[in-house]
Amino acid sequence: xxxxxxxxxxxxxxxxxxxxxxxxxxxxxxxxxxxxxxxxxxxxxxxxxxxxxxxxxxxxxxxxxxxxxxxxxxxxxxxxxxxxxxxxxx
Amino acid sequence: xxxxxxxxxxxxxxxxxxxxxxxxxxxxxxxxxxxxxxxxxxxxxxxxxxxxxxxxxxxxxxxxxxxxxxxxxxxxxxxxxxxxxxxxxxxxxxxxxxxxxxxxxxxxxxxxxxxxxxxxxxxxxxxxxxxxxxxxxxxxxxxxxxxxxxxxxxxxxxxxxxxxxxxxxxxxxxxxxxxxxxxxxxxxxxxxxxxxxxxxxxxxxxxxxxxxxxxxxxxxxxxxxxxxxxxxxxxxxxxxxxxxxxxxxxxxxxxxxxxxxxxxxxxxxxxxxxxxxxxxxxxxxxxxxxxxxxxxxxxxxxxxxxxxxxxxxxxxxxxxxxxxxx
Numbered sequence: 001x002x003x004x005x006x007x008x009x010x011x012x013x014x015x016x017x018x019x020x021x022x023x024x025x026x027x028x029x030x031x032x033x034x035x036x037x038x039x040x041x042x043x044x045x046x047x048x049x050x051x052x053x054x055x056x057x058x059x060x061x062x063x064x065x066x067x068x069x070x071x072x073x074x075x076x077x078x079x080x081x082x083x084x085x086x087x088x089x090x
Numbered sequence: 091x092x093x094x095x096x097x098x099x100x101x102x103x104x105x106x107x108x109x110x111x112x113x114x115x116x117x118x119x120x121x122x123x124x125x126x127x128x129x130x131x132x133x134x135x136x137x138x139x140x141x142x143x144x145x146x147x148x149x150x151x152x153x154x155x156x157x158x159x160x161x162x163x164x165x166x167x168x169x170x171x172x173x174x175x176x177x178x179x180x181x182x183x184x185x186x187x188x189x190x191x192x193x194x195x196x197x198x199x200x201x202x203x204x205x206x207x208x209x210x211x212x213x214x215x216x217x218x219x220x221x222x223x224x225x226x227x228x229x230x231x232x233x234x235x236x237x238x239x240x241x242x243x244x245x246x247x248x249x250x251x252x253x254x255x256x257x258x259x260x261x262x263x264x265x266x267x268x269x270x271x272x273x274x275x276x277x278x279x280x281x282x283x284x285x286x287x288x289x290x291x292x293x294x295x296x297x298x299x300x301x302x303x304x305x306x307x308x309x310x311x312x313x314x315x316x317x318x319x320x321x322x323x324x325x326x327x328x329x330x331x332x333x334x335x336x337x338x339x340x341x342x343x344x345x346x347x348x349x350x351x352x353x354x355x356x357x358x359x360x361x362x363x364x365x366x367x368x369x370x371x372x373x374x375x376x377x378x379x380x381x382x383x384x385x386x387x388x389x390x391x392x393x394x395x396x397x398x399x400x401x402x403x404x405x406x407x408x409x410x411x412x413x414x415x416x
């Protein structure tokens with residue numbers, strides 16, 4: 001299915017060589033947690049014409065807006081080539 | 091700040107879509123066909139008389155809201171008609187060629203958007219004219235293609251008729267079924283695409299569909315901050331505000347506040363908000379919680395409670411009492 005597993009901490013790369021640009025700026029460089037593992041999604045051709053590899057839903061904490069609450073989460077779908085391992089806590 | 095009832099913002103969103111489909115889809119392909127010598131400008135002009143006779147009149151009188159609604163319906167027809175034209179000329183103009191022609195690789199080739207008047211009423215009238223003009227061009231193109239023997243007019247009409255758009259009511263029926271049938275619900279949540287294909291939804295253009303189940307402590311919300319990804323194939327077009335920058339940005343940074351301000355929805359402090367940004371190959375639909383006092387309701391009645399907003403997670407289904415008192 002891919003390198004990462006559910007609950008694993010990951011860091012989003014700040015940039016990624018290659019054609020895949022579909023990672024929003026607000027999560028680039030941030031730490032997140034793998035929330036769901038999708039594997040390689042077939043029939044992806046309408047967004048891109050080449051295989052971008054395994055896909056993950058990654059969960060991020062509140063978005064650092066001054067009025068955000070701790071129970072506000074954002075989940076972003078990110079391909080493996082955009083993710084790096086992050087050290088575990090403690 | 092935008093409101094759902096913000097008519098000026100609504101009109102601008104229709105304008106953006108219209109100009110997008112004109113400058114990126116229809117006109118680049120027409121230009122390419124002319125460049126290749128398949129058709130000439132004069133073919134289009136000669137086809138215009140027949141094209142005009144095939145036009146439906148756009149409702150242009152009445153209230154502002156009605157006119158915008160009519161414009162949106164007309165825009166939907168224009169978009170689907172353009173898709174029909176695209177599939178007919180598919181072997182003549184390759185996707186790459188029309189991307190080239192649309193200025194994807196070359197700024198010089200780009201077709202500029204038109205500048206419209208500032209006043210809301212003037213703008214709306216201009217959009218109505220633009221849409222009528224675009225429809226006329228589309229029809230003229232289709233007729234010119236039949237003259238070249240590429241397709242028959244019967245086939246064109248058949249293709250146009252087959253493009254009835256999907257609607258959010260599809261989602262309402264699915265949600266109602268899930269409320270009534272626990273086994274269906276669990277299959278829907280674990281593998282939506284397979285489960286819905288069994289119900290006859292083809293979903294050939296949806297790489298992966300995920301249904302997000304709300305609970306007492308979790309509310310799911312959908313957005314696409316990079317463009318406007320949405321389960322179009324299942325639910326039709328999203329509401330206009332879904333594509334608005336203000337919704338995209340604020341639902342990510344302060345969802346609680348945005349739900350309150352824009353949708354008059356107060357979320358209890360013990361409920362976690364999960365905002366799903368559809369950045370890639372997955373399309374999302376929310377499975378909202380079943381309203382109270384709906385015991386004994388059948389699937390059709392329950393489906394009547396499900397709103398388009400509740401499938402995006404920014405609203406609750408209607409209350410049972412509201413529907414029963416109708």
